[in-house]
Amino acid sequence: MTMKEKLLTLxxxxxxxxxxxxxxxxxxxxHGAEQWTYGDLNLISTGLAREIQALHGDxxxxxxxxxxxxxxxxxxxxxxxxKLGGIFAPLDCHAPPxxxxxMIENVSPTCALLHENDKxxxxxxxxxxxxxxxxxxxx
Numbered sequence: 001m002t003m004k005e006k007l008l009t010l011x012x013x014x015x016x017x018x019x020x021x022x023x024x025x026x027x028x029x030x031h032g033a034e035q036w037t038y039g040d041l042n043l044i045s046t047g048l049a050r051e052i053q054a055l056h057g058d059x060x061x062x063x064x065x066x067x068x069x070x071x072x073x074x075x076x077x078x079x080x081x082x083k084l085g086g087i088f089a090p091l092d093c094h095a096p097p098x099x100x101x102x103m104i105e106n107v108s109p110t111c112a113l114l115h116e117n118d119k120x121x122x123x124x125x126x127x128x129x130x131x132x133x134x135x136x137x138x139x
Contacts, residue, residue: 011082018042029072036072041079048080055111062086065109067093067100077113 008016017023017038024039036044056062064081066074066088074090081088089107091100104112 009082011079014038014079015042029075031072034072041072041076044073045076045079045083048076049083052080052084052086052111056084060110062111063089063107063109064111064113065089065091065104065107066113067091068113069093074113 017026018041024042025037027035028038028041029036052062052064062081062084064077064086066077068074068090078088078090089103089109091103091107095103
């Protein structure tokens, strides 16, 4: 590979597909009644990236943790974090609380995507929480 060739990241490939008029309306996520196209996922993740940037504010790259079930908004948050050049760390929501606390200490997140029930304990540890208010269905 020459210096002029660039390896594409997963984010690069996602953006190529999501911004291509031939594939932007293709379904990428189906979860229960929710259905998102590549275009939907791109718009949602861009909106989330803007919210993270506003929360984060200082221009540094965010470190975001997620303690959640595997839901569509988690993938949107992964993409949002990558769009900002940040690091996304998914943590097991079924792990014992002491283990999760230790993982959070090791990761040192700048913000977190959590289920509503977990926000209080995370905030008590000094973390900034991030609320996702998405409609149950885009279409």
